[in-house]
Amino acid sequence: MNSDTAQSARGKDEPFAIQTSQLTKKFNGLVAVDNIGLNIKKGELFALLGPNGAGKTTTINMLCCLLKPTGGTATIMGYDINQQPFEIKEKIGVSPQETFLSEHLNAREHLNLMGRIHNINAAELRSRSQELLKTMGLAERAKDQVRKFSGGMKRRLNIMMALIHDPEIVFLDEPTLGLDPQARRAIWEYIVQLKGKKTILLTTHYMDEADFLADRIGIMDDGKIAALGTSSELKMSILGEKTMIVYARNLTQKAISEMRSKYAEVEVNDGTMTITDKQLDFKEIVDQLHSSGAIIRSAYIKEPTLDDVFLHMTMKELRE
Secondary structure, three states: OOHHHHHHHHHHHOOEEEEEEEEEEEEOOEEEEEEEOOEEEOOOEEEEEOOOOOOHHHHHHHHOOOOOOOEEEEEEOOEEOOOOHHHHHHHEEEEOOOOOOOOOOEHHHHHHHHHHHOOOOHHHHHHHHHHHHHHOOOHHHOOOEHHHOOHHHHHHHHHHHHHOOOOOEEEEEOOOOOOOHHHHHHHHHHHHHHEOOEEEEEEEOOHHHHHHHOOEEEEEEOOEEEEEEOHHHHHHOOOOOEEEEEEEEOOOHHHHHHHHHHOOEEEEEOOEEEEEEOOOOHHHHHHHHHHOOOEEEEEEEEOOOHHHHHHHHHOOOOOO
8 A cells, every 4th residue: 555545544544634733833933823733523513713813814724735834734634734735635625714706707607617626527517516506595696797796695605616626624714704694694504504514614703603603612812722622611611600690670788788798799780780609599599689679570690601711711802
């Protein structure tokens, strides 16, 4: 068995689609990506999120063999990014952050162009194009020039161009950046259809996007992986304290003082009581406030969000 055949065989047996080892990139002394290590399983949708400048796009560009690492390496389906870039490019599809489309070509012409680059035969290309156009809701606009497309339609076409050659791994770099909520949701629904069928590495700085789509999430900060896990695992990691929000009328000073004597932190503002402590008994708090004469309109235990996780891990706002 020659080295290429052995490499291919290892790729088939390997459970991980993407593996990085001490992957590093510096630009004129500035460390953009700092010794990151990731293992992404085949069929997994992995979201890499963080603020602008965190190193997400630089990481994608190295994994796609568009940038040479300063240090470390990575394998894609068993192929080394430093040694086998051509083999890797046959395995991947890339939808970049910026849409590179010709305003005077129509949607089908864009797909035909990409298909020919990947040497797809005419019949297969026609079949794949029609299926993608239908799935992405652009079949009726297939012959319209791109200059007539909305931002969401252009983004969908960009993703279709990344998928036309049926890649095993898809890189989606900020796929819904700048889109309105309806357009974002349409793209989410299509990405959900790909889950399990392809390995997807999605970069985003939208926490709700990662929460909705991802099997696992990595939070990047200053070129490092600050946190790694499922959405639930990341949220649970900061559950040292609980917070209860109570909306009530007739909150007396005595009731407030009693709460403050029992719990670590109690704040009251215009009929809203916020109680924070390591242990909170929902029923006990509601009963005690009722007995004090308070009229409770609503009450709930506040669950942590991915934004809370990001702030906890990095001490930074998500958007800077």
